[in-house]
Amino acid sequence: MEYTTDLLEILNNIDPSLLDYQEWCNVGMALKYEGYTASDWDYWSQLDSKRYHKNECYRKWESFTGSGVTGGTIVQYAKNQGWVPPIKESGHELDWNDVIDKDEQVIVDKNWIEGKEVKEPLNWNPVAELITYLETLFDSTENVGYVTKTWLKDEKHLPTQGCWDRTAGKLIQQLNNCKGDIGAVLGDYNEEAGAWIRFNPLDGKGCKNQNVTDFKYALVESDSMVIEEQNAVLRELELPIACLVHSGGKSLHAIVKIEAADMKEYRKRVDYLYNICKKNGLDVDTQNRNPSRLSRMPGITRKGRKQFLVDTNIGKSSWDEWYEWIESINDDLPDPESLSEFWDDMPQLAPPLIEGILRQGHKMLIAGPSKAGKSFALIEMCIAIAEGTKWFGWQCARGRILYVNLELDRPSCLHRFKDVYKALGIKPNSLSNIDIWNLRGKSIPMDKLAPKLIRRASKKDYIAVVIDPIYKVITGDENSADQMANFCNQFDKICNELGTSVIYCHHHSKGSQGGKRSMDRASGSGVFARDPDALLDLIELELNESHYKQLRNMSACRVCVDYLKEHKPELLNELSQDDVLSQTIMIDFCKSKLGHDYYKELDNLVNEARSKATSITAWRIEGTLREFSKFPPVNLYFKYPVHVLDEDGALQDIDPDDIKPQWKKAKEARKSPQDKKKERMNSLEIAYEALKVDGEVTVKALEEYFTLSKNAVKNRVKEHPDFTIDNGVVIRN
Known part of the structure; x- marks a missing residue:
């Protein structure tokens, strides 16, 4: 229900001493439903000094869940006590064809009640x-x-x-x-x-x-x-x-x-x-x-x-x-329409928010496994929309966006936005277009969060609202179709009330995913896949040693070129296009052209870049779209803290492990002991760098990453000459 006056102002027109106990409780329920606080209820209740008890409102507040009592109850109580709603300034003189809106659930017109006689029985038995x-x-x-x-x-x-x-x-x-x-x-x-x-x-x-x-x-x-x-x-x-x-x-x-x-x-x-x-x-x-x-x-x-x-x-x-x-x-559902009325005058489609993917006012789900960088992908998208740039190669409309942070503490979230801005190389010209609502530790079920979000965002003109992640606000069993349909309806409510897009992320179900369709990988009920207008799904691509060798080469070359641009830009004219793609040529060139101090600094940067290259992971985005045609899979690397498109096509021929043909799996399985050891050591390095993002790397974290036993993880760490274990923490020497 839309109120022309703030509910607290309306509440001032209600004398609590004139309400019975249940009506007093109903006021509390209505305030909670509409996103107000227990202190608002308590402050008003003090007007009834004879029945007011300190802290009673706060105790009862926690029990008000799913009552269904809305702000309309407060409006009605105020009307009962003589309050008259203010006339909207946008009113107009009624025409003969105008329809006067009726209050919800009102059947009887009190101005036209005609009594019906009640007769005593003549032959009473x-x-x-x-x-x-x-x-x-x-x-x-x-x-x-x-x-x-x-x-x-x-x-x-x-x-x-x-x-x-x-x-x-x-x-x-x-x-x-x-x-x-x-x-x-x-x-x-x-x-x-x-x-x-x-x-x-x-x-x-x-x-x-x-x-x-x-x-x-x-x-x-x-x-x-x-x-x-x-x-x-x-x-x-x-x-x-x-x-x-x-x-x-x-x-x-x-x-x-x-x-x-x-x-x-x-x-x-x-x-x-x-x-x-x-x-x-x-x-x-x-x-x-x-x-x-x-x-x-x-x-x-x-x-x-x-x-x-x-x-x-x-x-x-x-x-x-x-x-x-x-x-x-008095339902608010629209009447059926005849197609003939609009055939020659079709309504205008909503403009794209993300070109070829999502329209403004529609919903999008990003699904993927743990460590896919889903939150980073959402932050990259927030920045792209705020600045009007591209996201994963798709052009974004420029506008204001709200990022609802349910997982990170406030400092970490703010730093992450700044880190992503720097890594993308985008100038922060439109920071005012990004609002962040930090709710870690304060998250509530989505059916309670939605009205609070709508109330806070109603005058902000957001073109998108990002909710990250949804597991923090899920109401009910995620495997129940009817409960998840009700949960997803809250996103529709936000879209309809604010005219904004809602974008959220969800995790994959357990088990292998490569053999599934993109829309079937998200955990829980199939409602998750079928409800949004766009579903983008990330699945990991397994990199082999040759890929990592190429990544280390590219990283070293990029560091050399960037260093020359900053310190000796004139030397770049002596290099060909082929030269800047070979780390051997670039390192030898820099060694011969730069002084000892310059080269020593560059050498450290090159070694650091090579080491970071071992933590790079590869991903493929597939999509299920309602409004646009299907797009070819998009391959990219996750180079903390951002995703980078695979512009060279190196990932194009990689299949997820669980959809490889049997002959290919068998061939890859026939490896020498040396190759297997090298693969184990390499995978440990990758895992270490990936987990290090969240802080220190523990044996337990590696157990979950590899799905191995504690002893198996310890043996793998001991096998690697560069790693040791100290009180359950893995340390790189």
């Missing part, structure tokens, strides 16, 4: 009415609670606990044989007070809520309008009323079908029922919420007036039918 009541509400084996005795308090007759020892079948049998004397069956009652009956069955041991055996019905009673208007509203609302009883006083008692499975569901449904009634002008007595509540018994006289049965089984036949009807009355 009290016993028959009570039998009809019992047959309608109870099974023959269910115990019925009723009260005929009263006690005086302040000159007012109040009901006692009454009786609950007989079943409906027994009572009906005795009433059929009582010859019209109800008192002979139930006991004589005081005609000044009348008599009462409980509408839910009991266990025969008491008459409290814990004695209710089946949560079938709830009581709707209101005495704020005349009987005829009550009758009209109850019927127009199509409430699933099992029995409608005249109280003999100022109100009708509607026994409404609730059909709840337990007390928790009963409370939820009664709250919903009472809320609908209030929205439609029926000010319900909220003290009647309890399932063990007493209602007026038909077939009884009270101060000379009849407590009689007005009607049975009116309105919808069940709770479910009524609930679906109510929800459909």
Whole structure:
């Protein structure tokens, strides 16, 4: 719901002392749902000094989960106390063809209520009415609670606990044989007070809520309008009323079908029922919420007036039918459209956010295994969008972006952005286009995060929101299709409310991935793959020694060229295009042309670059797109902290290990002991450099990386001359 005034301003128009306990709780639930804090609720509650208890709001706040009570409840309470919503400045004079928006779930126009007469029965048969009541509400084996005795308090007759020892079948049998004397069956009652009956069955041991055996019905009673208007509203609302009883006083008692499975569901449904009634002008007595509540018994006289049965089984036949009807009355779903109306005047497509991949306002998922650099890829994309540059070769639209950081601490996240900027060689001209929302340690389920995000981002004009990673905010079981569909709907809510794209990352499922389609690699329900408009999937390519030899060569050459550019740019004119691609030629050239101090510094830089080359990993991006045609796989290297496109095509012919043909696997398996040892040592170097990104490298981290036992990892480390183990930490000599 959209509010023209801040909810806290609206709250100032509500006196908490005029609300009952449940309504006070509803205010807290609504504030939490709309993204406000417990202190906001506590500050307002202090206005009711008689009932306010310190810290009570904070204790209850944690229990408010999934209540479904929204800010509309606060708006309604304010209206009930006389608050008038301000008129929007953008209003206009109504035309004949204009449609006046209706409040949600409002069926009855309170300005046009026409009362429906309630007539007393002419040939009144009290016993028959009570039998009809019992047959309608109870099974023959269910115990019925009723009260005929009263006690005086302040000159007012109040009901006692009454009786609950007989079943409906027994009572009906005795009433059929009582010859019209109800008192002979139930006991004589005081005609000044009348008599009462409980509408839910009991266990025969008491008459409290814990004695209710089946949560079938709830009581709707209101005495704020005349009987005829009550009758009209109850019927127009199509409430699933099992029995409608005249109280003999100022109100009708509607026994409404609730059909709840337990007390928790009963409370939820009664709250919903009472809320609908209030929205439609029926000010319900909220003290009647309890399932063990007493209602007026038909077939009884009270101060000379009849407590009689007005009607049975009116309105919808069940709770479910009524609930679906109510929800459909004022839904916000669009009407069906005829294609012929737009065939010659098609709406304009949303412009691309990432050329050939994703449109603005759409959703994208990036999936990949651990250590694929997914977070770095998202940061690279944030920078590309902020600066309007390319990302993995795809041109990005320039605009403002929000990065929701759920995993890194704040300093690490900020440093990572700066490191990526430097590694990409992009000038930070548009830093104001990047907003970072650091939520590590403060993450909440997505259905709670979405409204808070929308509220904070509503005036920022973001063209993209990045959520990294989603496992921190997943609600429900990621393998459940319906729960994950509800989870992904939160992304739609953000897209629709803000008009922005939502981009998020997720991890691969366990096991080999190369033989799967890109859309089937993400962990959990297939909803993850089918929900986004674009899915980009990263899968690792295994590099052999020849690839790493080439990478070390390229790294050394690049260092030499960069060093000459900075210190002796004139020497570059003496080198050919082939020269700058050979580390041997470049090193010899620099050695001969540079002085001792220059060359010593360059030699250290070359050795460092060669060492880093062993930690480079290779990846392939495949995609599943809804709006664009399929793109050829994109190969790239992850050179911490950025991904670099494979512009030379060196990775093009590499297949992921688990989709290689058997003959190729067999050939690669036939290696000499020396080759196998060299491969083990090389893989250890790669693993060490990859894990070093997160800090010190432990034996346990290598166990998880290689999926080997502790002893196997220790043996591999001991086998390598450059590594040692000190208290479980692997150190490179």
